[in-house]
Amino acid sequence: MADNQSTKPPLLEVNNLYTHFDTPRGIAHAVDGVSFTLERGRTLGIVGESGSGKSVLSRTIIDILAKDGSVLYDGEILFEGRDLRSLPEKEMREIRGREIAMVFQDPMSSLNPVKKIGKQITEVLTKRLGMTKKAANLRAAELIDSVGIPDAEQQLGRFPMHLSGGMRQRVAIAIAMACEPKLLIADEPTTALDVTIQAQILDLLREQQRERNMSVILITHNLGIVSGYTDDVAVMYAGQIVERCATDELVSHPRMPYTEALMNSAPALADPPHTRLNAIPGLPPNLLNVPDGCRFNARCPYVQENCKTEMPTLTADANSDHSFACWHPLQNEMANGGASA
């Protein structure tokens, strides 16, 4: 509310964020110096393989990691200009779920198995928004209807186990939408679902995003999903963002060798059978013991001496919004034209 109308800060600004886990075997660098900005109404894809830090990043933003002192943080998370990291837990609770909502991968374990669907939605409405029971029931039916579940009234009396995976994820989305959040973080929302249902859920998320002018962070390991459903994308590798730009730009002109390797290693429907895949050799680095220099250096086909000693920082290409962390980026044939998507 205190926003200055003329210079409204971006919805979310993450500056130099670190999340480290203090484990018996040492410090795990799960998120290691991540910065990005998300504007209102935009969808940002965060893509990376397992262990790249994408889920820890999202959990750091809404502050749901262990509070026993084993997690170490540094950096800023500015949500509409307020630093979430310095807010007391009481104020953070007002933001979590209400202004920033989250949808998780497994809808069965994110719903309460012994509570009726209706109760799980009305609970949010009565406790967070102070609605009366009656109003909450009506609103719950509306929400269920808006996420494409047929026979809304009847469904409210059922338990999660009665629903299919796709329907459960629709319920999880309805709960996330209950407080009309400004930001939705969807962490692999379709990974547990079949491909035809996946398309339905992603379409639903996009429809909700457009209707409510919400911002969305879509976390996925699937570049095909990023390509179809996001405006901007950040590629994560070993706890760091290694490339960030508009999605179309990334798909057509990746600059970071890891991004290119990731795209090439996935089989494409257009390739003939038995096409040899360009697998990335080796494994991602151990986060307890990250290598010096560029973290991709041991697997990079273009590696040179300085890659092994000096760490490249995420920097924007001249006169464009395309940032990458690489000493020897791939050539961009459009660089001289200065064209952008």
Add this chain to the structure above:
Amino acid sequence: MTDNTLLEVEDITVEYVTQGHRFAAISGVTLDIAEGETVGLVGESGCGKSTTARAIIQLPTPTAGKVRFEGQELTELSHAEMRPIRQRLQIIFQDPVSSLNPRRRVKDIIAEPLFISGMKDKAEIDRKVREVLNAVGMDPDITMDRRPHQFSGGQCQRICIARALIMEPKLIVCDEPVSALDVSVQAQILNLLEDMKERYGLTLLFISHDLAVVKNISDRVAVMYLGKFCELADSARIYEAPAHPYTAGLMATFPEIGDKVTNSGPALTGEIPSPLNPPSGCRFRTRCPQAEEKCAAEEPEFREIEPGHLVACHFPLVGE
């Protein structure tokens, strides 16, 4: 049925009883696999892909129908008679970590099939274990004395492949072997399977829900829906000109790099019906964009619309 047919699956049905209802998880599945061939089996969860795979290796024996492997009928064999055949009929699973005993060393895990088959020569066993570990790209000196938790998912899948290879099988059933792996590791395992196929003269039945993965590895592809085959054709052909509306729908919803999703909505609406109570006629008709009255009344026959291209649809998109 040519001379080099390795596996003949004829009209198999697997029934289960649940809550007093008897229902068919798969029914009327017929498939021949030639020696050296890779057949892909694709479909959504619950369509019967894994049930088909398990029926082939007689775990459990199908309720009805025949499975012939190297000309021998498997469905009539006892457990004891089945045992020596299993050496040539191996399976690898989706989750490599849970299919390895966490308390045993890699060398013991891989050597287990040899012990079971009665091999006693320690030096020979050691030599064979080293050979298969080398073949799957793992250094025997480093890996043999370690336990599964010391390896990543991709490395565990390599160990599972080594264990399957040690008996020098003819056929390996691969049940979603790369689904739990990251894309960069998935490519390594797919390449490895192709290499092993060449080196050991393997035949593969490859199950996956990922259309691009199945296309990449298979010579022929079968698409399953609600317990039945709906289409079977050469890998290149089926992707180029799918004849069943379900196959076409699957391809349209498959997210690919470079795709821009349009606002026309998903190609396939609705969800898979319950196998306890499948729709009448064509099982896909409740989700089919072009269903007509005939589809509800009459079940389409699984028939050949052009040589080697079979489809179960009254109104196929190509051919005839």
